[in-house]
Amino acid sequence: xxxxxxxxxxxxxxxxxxxxxxxxxxxxxxxxxxxxxxxxxxxxxxxxxxxxxxxxxxxxxxxxxxxxxxxxxxxxxxxxxxxxxxxxxxxxxxxxxxxxxxxxxxxxxxxxxxxxxxxxxxxxxxxxxxxxxxxxxxxxxxxxxxxxxxxxxxxxxxxxxxxxxxxxxxxxxxxxxxxxxxxxxxxxxxxxxxxxxxxxxxxxxxxxxxxxxxxxxxxxxxxxxxxxxxxxxxxxxxx
Numbered sequence: 001x002x003x004x005x006x007x008x009x010x011x012x013x014x015x016x017x018x019x020x021x022x023x024x025x026x027x028x029x030x031x032x033x034x035x036x037x038x039x040x041x042x043x044x045x046x047x048x049x050x051x052x053x054x055x056x057x058x059x060x061x062x063x064x065x066x067x068x069x070x071x072x073x074x075x076x077x078x079x080x081x082x083x084x085x086x087x088x089x090x091x092x093x094x095x096x097x098x099x100x101x102x103x104x105x106x107x108x109x110x111x112x113x114x115x116x117x118x119x120x121x122x123x124x125x126x127x128x129x130x131x132x133x134x135x136x137x138x139x140x141x142x143x144x145x146x147x148x149x150x151x152x153x154x155x156x157x158x159x160x161x162x163x164x165x166x167x168x169x170x171x172x173x174x175x176x177x178x179x180x181x182x183x184x185x186x187x188x189x190x191x192x193x194x195x196x197x198x199x200x201x202x203x204x205x206x207x208x209x210x211x212x213x214x215x216x217x218x219x220x221x222x223x224x225x226x227x228x229x230x231x232x233x234x235x236x237x238x239x
C-alpha cells in the first residue's frame with residue numbers, strides 16, 4: 001500500500017502555523033525515484049495515482065503530492081505561486097532524500113519541473129506533458145488581475161498580483177541556457193489551453209537532448225488511450 005505523509009513547510013511568516021503538504025509515496029525496491037508535479041488547478045489524485053502505479057511497475061519509487069492550497073495540503077490557493085510551488089517541491093524531495101530523481105510535470109507543473117531541474121543537481125531527467133513555457137499562456141488571467149485585482153474561478157480559487165510577480169521572476173530563458181539533463185515533452189496536438197507550438201519553440205531553445213512528441217487528436221487533458229500511449233512512451237524513454 002502507498003504510504004501517506006504530511007510534510008511541514010517552514011516559512012518566514014510570523015503568527016501562523018507552518019503549512020503541511022500531503023504527499024504519497026509508492027514504494028519500489030530500487031533507488032530510482034520519479035516525482036510528479038501537478039498543474040495549476042490540479043492535485044495529486046486521479047491520473048497521478050495511475051501514473052504512480054505504472055512507475056512502480058517500471059521499478060521507480062513514485063512520489064505525488066499536493067502543492068499548498070491544493071488538494072489535501074494546507075494553505076490558500078492564492079498563495080500557491082510558482083515560487084511557493086518550487087519551495088514545496090524542494091521540501092518534498094528533501095523529505096524523501098533520494099540521491100537522484102526524475103521529474104514529471106504537467107501543464108504549470110511542467111514549468112515547476114523545468115525551473116526546479118535547472119537548479120537541483122540531483123535531477124537526472126525531466127519529462128513534461130503540455131508544459132507551460134511562456135508566460136503569455138496566462139495573459140487572459142493577467143489582464144483580469146490588472147483590471148479587477150484578482151481572478152476568481154467557479155471553485156472559489158483566486159489568483160492575484162502575487163502570482164504574476166513571481167511568474168515574471170522565472171523566464172524560460174533561464175532554463176534554456178542552464179538545463180543540461182535529458183528532457184521529454186509530450187503535447188496534445190489539439191491542446192486549446194497551452195499552445196503546442198510553445199513546446200516546439202521550447203525544444204529548439206533548450207541546449208540539451210530533447211524528445212518531443214505531438215499526440216494527434218489529444219487536447220490539454222489526454223483521453224484514456226492517449227494517457228496509455230504517453231505512459232508507454234515515457235517509460236520507454238526513461239529506459
